[in-house]
Amino acid sequence: xxxxxxxxxxxxxxxxxxxxxxxxxxxxxxxxxxxxxxxxxxxxxxxxxxxxxxxxxxxxxxxxxxxxxxxxxxxxxxxxxxxxxxxxxxxxx
Numbered sequence: 531x532x533x534x535x536x537x538x539x540x541x542x543x544x545x546x547x548x549x550x551x552x553x554x555x556x557x558x559x560x561x562x563x564x565x566x567x568x569x570x571x572x573x574x575x576x577x578x579x580x581x582x583x584x585x586x587x588x589x590x591x592x593x594x595x596x597x598x599x600x601x602x603x604x605x606x607x608x609x610x611x612x613x614x615x616x617x618x619x620x621x622x623x
Contacts, residue, residue, distance in 0.1 A: 531584055532560045532571050535591065539569035539621075548621055550614035551576035556584045564621075578610035593622065 539562065551565035553576040561573050582590070586605050589595030597615075600606035608615055 532556060532562055535587065536562045536569040536571050539564065539591075542621060543567055543569060546621055549617055550578065550611065552614050552618065553579045554587050555579055555581045556587055557581070559584045562587075576610065576614075578608065578612065578614035580615060581607040581609070591622065 543564070547567070548564055551563065551574075553564075553573075554562040556562075560571055563570050563572065563574055563576060565574065565576060582600070582605060586595055586600060590597060590600065590606070595605070597606060597618075601608060
């Protein structure tokens with residue numbers, strides 16, 4: 531599942547840029563790392579980490595899950611540099 535999501539993000543990154551590095555940590559399901567202009571499922575250190583379920587990640591990427599509401603309700607946990615996470619909005623637009 532995460533491989534497919536990472537592939538979809540790679541397609542977006544062909545036309546949009548993302549500054550910094552960001553990890554979606556989906557626990558036992560794995561991770562997606564956005565860094566160096568691509569998306570991969572290989573775990574590495576990043577500037578910012580978002581911890582959430584795979585289901586919530588899909589909702590976030592499809593625009594069905596509001597990131598601020600997700601943070602407030604604990605569906606999404608952020609660690610590291612929040613400015614990097616803010617750059618995600620340009621990617622999703």
